[in-house]
Amino acid sequence: MSDVKKKKVIKIGRSRAKRKKRILIAAGSASVFLFVSMFFLLGYLQQRSFEKSIAEIQVEALTAMESKDEIKPRPADYSGMDVETLEPRTLNVNVQNQISRFGVGMIEIPSIDLKLPVLEGITQANISVGVGTVKPNQAIGEGNFALLGHYMTNSGLLLGGLKQVSIGDEIHLTYFDKQATYRVIESKVIHQSEGEYMLDNPEDPHYLTLLTCDGSRVETDYRLMVRAEPIE
Secondary structure: OOHHHHHHHHHHHHHHHHHHHHHHHHHHHHHHHHHHHHHHHHHHHHHHHHHHHHHHHHHHHHHHHHOOOOOOOOOOOOOOOOOOOOOHHHOOOOHHHHHHHHEEEEEEEHHHOEEEEEEOOOOOOHHHHOEEEOOOOOEOOEOEEEEEOOOOOOOOOOOHHHHHOOOOOEEEEEEOOEEEEEEEEEEEEEEOOOHHHHOOOOOOOOEEEEEEEOOOOOOOOEEEEEEEEEOO
């Protein structure tokens, strides 16, 4: 074979090799894209299924609370020791049992279409179905009435819509046999170490405080705090 033909064969071989390499790279990129797409699709479907479960729990809890005949004080856990990020693996709650044992009222914020049961104490089970009272012996008309709940990225679930609350919005609270209406006066993000927002100050008037995580980040160090004063 002449040198010219050899060079031509070598050139053709190199061209074919480059073409195969481009095909392999393209195929690899397509595979990665497909894998990533499937990963995000699976995550999206799991999240939607999770949110559907939360929505069903909320409906069941509200129905159980509204049909509850008698509300009696019960010993409750206010430590929050078992509270963790709400996700499918931690969503394990008997709704009827929680409302029967710890359901003590209702909270409603019409401006964001929020309506949730109030349960006595802060436990994972309690705040999986509604909001929990932060301290024992709280009472409407006295001190700082503090409630805590889970944040959800879906604003229609649990306290997910709290970020949309505006100054001046009304909050309706029922607790045992008392009712009160409040007006939002403050909304801000605080650090979890700022526990004074949950405590009573004898020098302060009565107000309502709502607390939830500031977002969906796992183990976030920040909380969204909404404070409201009673409407006379």
